[in-house]
Amino acid sequence: MGDHDDFEDNQYPDNDEFMPYVTAGNLAQKNGAKVAIWGKVTKVTANEGFYVKTVDDQEILIRLKKPLSEPLEGWYEIYGVSQGKSILCDEYVPFSDDMTKNIDTEGHKNLAKLLAALEDPWNLGENPSDMNGVTPME
Numbered sequence: 344m345g346d347h348d349d350f351e352d353n354q355y356p357d358n359d360e361f362m363p364y365v366t367a368g369n370l371a372q373k374n375g376a377k378v379a380i381w382g383k384v385t386k387v388t389a390n391e392g393f394y395v396k397t398v399d400d401q402e403i404l405i406r407l408k409k410p411l412s413e414p415l416e417g418w419y420e421i422y423g424v425s426q427g428k429s430i431l432c433d434e435y436v437p438f439s440d441d442m443t444k445n446i447d448t449e450g451h452k453n454l455a456k457l458l459a460a461l462e463d464p465w466n467l468g469e470n471p472s473d474m475n476g477v478t479p480m481e
Contacts, residue, residue, distance in 0.1 A: 367401035404429035
């Protein structure tokens with residue numbers, strides 16, 4: 344039994360390899376977790392950071408650990424830690440022009456929904472009692 348057994352309890356395993364994509368809609372559920380989000384810069388503030396509009400059309404604050412040293416505009420992929428309605432940003436990566444031209448906000452929204460559903464597989468349908476003829480185990 345090595346030292347690494349105590350990592351088993353970590354609520355968010357494999358955090359380094361897997362960045363769960365979120366939208367503003369499920370950001371609060373991820374409070375305290377590492378997340379990745381797509382957003383288009385709407386407003387830059389002197390001290391707080393910047394605001395983005397997400398693919399599900401909500402504005403959220405991206406908090407920076409240090410003041411911005413460059414103008415920001417357009418779409419970014421933002422990595423950081425969810426703080427409910429904002430993200431404490433570790434890094435942000437601008438989209439290339441190609442990506443921006445062809446940005447598939449619907450597809451990305453669906454991806455984020457799918458990832459959320461995969462984490463909560465029992466929450467798939469509108470009607471949880473309808474198990475499509477699955478009979479419970481005796």
